[in-house]
Amino acid sequence: MLRFGFFVHPIDMHDVARVAPQAANKRQALVEKILEWTPPHEVAHVKGLVSADGKDVEGWFIAVPLFPHQFMNMPKEFVYEKLRKGAQIARDKGVQILGLGGFTSIIGNGGIAMAEMVPDIPVTSGNSYTIATAVEATVEAAKRLGIDLSNATATVIGASGSIGSCCAHLLAPQVKKMVLVARNLKRLEKIAEGIRQSTGRETSVFSDVSVGINKADIVVSATSSSGDIIKAHDLKSGALVCDVSLPHDVCREVAFLRPDVLVIEGGLVEIPQNVRLNYDFGYPDNVSLACMAETMALCMEERFEVFSIGRGIKIENVREITRITKRQGFKLAGFRSFDQLVTDKMIERVKKLKSQNVADYLRSAIDDGSGGKSPIESKVP
Numbered sequence: 001m002l003r004f005g006f007f008v009h010p011i012d013m014h015d016v017a018r019v020a021p022q023a024a025n026k027r028q029a030l031v032e033k034i035l036e037w038t039p040p041h042e043v044a045h046v047k048g049l050v051s052a053d054g055k056d057v058e059g060w061f062i063a064v065p066l067f068p069h070q071f072m073n074m075p076k077e078f079v080y081e082k083l084r085k086g087a088q089i090a091r092d093k094g095v096q097i098l099g100l101g102g103f104t105s106i107i108g109n110g111g112i113a114m115a116e117m118v119p120d121i122p123v124t125s126g127n128s129y130t131i132a133t134a135v136e137a138t139v140e141a142a143k144r145l146g147i148d149l150s151n152a153t154a155t156v157i158g159a160s161g162s163i164g165s166c167c168a169h170l171l172a173p174q175v176k177k178m179v180l181v182a183r184n185l186k187r188l189e190k191i192a193e194g195i196r197q198s199t200g201r202e203t204s205v206f207s208d209v210s211v212g213i214n215k216a217d218i219v220v221s222a223t224s225s226s227g228d229i230i231k232a233h234d235l236k237s238g239a240l241v242c243d244v245s246l247p248h249d250v251c252r253e254v255a256f257l258r259p260d261v262l263v264i265e266g267g268l269v270e271i272p273q274n275v276r277l278n279y280d281f282g283y284p285d286n287v288s289l290a291c292m293a294e295t296m297a298l299c300m301e302e303r304f305e306v307f308s309i310g311r312g313i314k315i316e317n318v319r320e321i322t323r324i325t326k327r328q329g330f331k332l333a334g335f336r337s338f339d340q341l342v343t344d345k346m347i348e349r350v351k352k353l354k355s356q357n358v359a360d361y362l363r364s365a366i367d368d369g370s371g372g373k374s375p376i377e378s379k380v381p
Contacts, residue, residue: 002051004059004299005090005121006099006292007083008043008279009066010035011247018280019043035065036074040086042093044279049272051300052328059296060093061279062086064104068247069226071103079107080117087118096304098123099295102246106224110162110311124298124307126291128321130244131166131313133290134266136332138220138242139174141264144347145240147217155179155216157209157230158223160187162313163244167220168195169315178203181212210234218242220266221249232257238354242266255338260353264335264342269293272329287333297325 010016016031017024023031042060049057064086071079083104090098098121105111105125115123142149152175158164159180172178172195180195182188185207192203206212209229213219219241221230227247235241237260243250244266254263267290268283276285277292288296298307301324308317325331335342 002055002057002299002302003093003095004057004097004099004295005093005095006059006061006101006295007064007086007104008061008101008281009064009068009071009103011068011102015282018282032067032070035067035070038065040064040082040089042089044277046275046277048275049296049300051302055300055302057296057300059299060090060095061277062089066103068103071107076107080113083114084117087114087121090121091118095121097121097295097299099292100125101289101291103224105291111309115306115309122304122306123309124295125309126289126294127163127166127313128308128317129269129290129294129297129325130267131163131170131318132322132325133269133332134163134220134222134242134244135167135170137264137266137268137335138171138218138240140332141242141262141335141342142218142240145238145262146351147238147240149174149218151176152217153177153179153215154218154220155181155213157181157212157219157221157249158225158245159191159205160184161222161224162311163222164220165191166313166315166318167222167244169198170318171218171220172199172201172203175201175218177201179212179216180205181207181209183207213239221245222266223249225249228252230254235261237261237356238350240264252338259349260356262342262347262350263337265337267291268333268336269325269330270333271296282339283336284333293325293330294321297321297328297330300328 013028041063043063044061046059064082100111100123108114111125154171154175156164156168159168160182178201180188180192188205192205195203213234222244228251230250232254239261241263250263268287269290271286271288274286
């Protein structure tokens with residue numbers, strides 16, 4: 001039997017209420033305190049997976065109960081102690097590889113500290129497969145929207161991070177112009193220069209998200225911010241946004257105010273053999289985040305090694321995990337947007353409304369204080 005483990009944690013109050021409905025009406029401050037007191041624990045046992053060469057696979061999801069801002073702001077030793085206790089559960093289960101979900105892969109220098117804490121269990125962040133699926137989904141969705149990649153401007157937000165920089169390098173050869181956005185312009189310029197030299201593409205850099213995306217046909221967002229950094233009035237009509245971040249970078253108002261843009265969630269894949277995860281992540285039963293799938297696939301392949309760790313994900317690893325996951329039967333799980341499946345009707349709606357300049361209207365409405373309600377919102381089919 002091959003065994004994997006995977007760390008999970010709640011992203012927001014909605015996540016907590018989905019698995020603990022009694023928390024729905026509680027104050028967030030109280031829930032945060034309860035999370036601090038709650039030790040890591042097993043939340044699901046996954047059974048029934050079989051590797052491509054016929055070996056049985058099982059795994060466990062282990063909750064490390066903290067919100068993203070608690071991981072980032074609480075004393076480091078408190079957070080590390082929670083992770084050590086979670087790793088002990090994985091050790092007791094006999095797991096041979098441990099995936100670091102969400103912010104457990106961000107703290108400690110991109111998971112390096114965690115890898116050093118548990119040298120007896122290989123760990124992976126899942127970032128290589130997250131990158132692979134984000135780029136695959138972006139290219140596929142762009143084609144369905146009728147975006148000509150060879151004439152498109154693509155913006156990557158969070159381009160100085162491990163996921164963002166890799167996505168930029170993989171997208172650059174396919175588009176006309178690249179725009180990179182991040183707070184650290186000095187680091188960003190080095191990445192931009194690397195893209196110019198390797199692809200010859202025009203590449204510009206910005207620290208302001210609004211400026212960086214307002215002319216983009218394609219936006220890939222991969223930050224570790226607290227979310228909601230992409231506003232409705234900043235997006236170009238007809239744009240495609242692939243939001244890889246959790247919490248999501250795209251404001252939820254975009255779902256209501258911008259029927260002329262398509263937002264998809266990056267990194268969702270279908271698990272082979274229709275195996276169920278036995279835990280409510282807000283997706284269909286046999287759909288997982290790519291970072292989870294990377295851990296499963298490496299286990300199925302018996303690649304018990306530290307695969308995706310640190311702030312510099314190698315493109316060779318992205319290509320390697322693409323080969324491994326395809327061999328093991330994982331595949332892109334269609335497109336999802338704001339918790340819903342993207343339908344052909346939604347895509348046709350974006351194409352139809354592309355020419356109606358909703359973004360310009362919203363900007364002028366905000367300027368004149370009329371509230372920024374879309375003039376076509378009530379006419380959306």
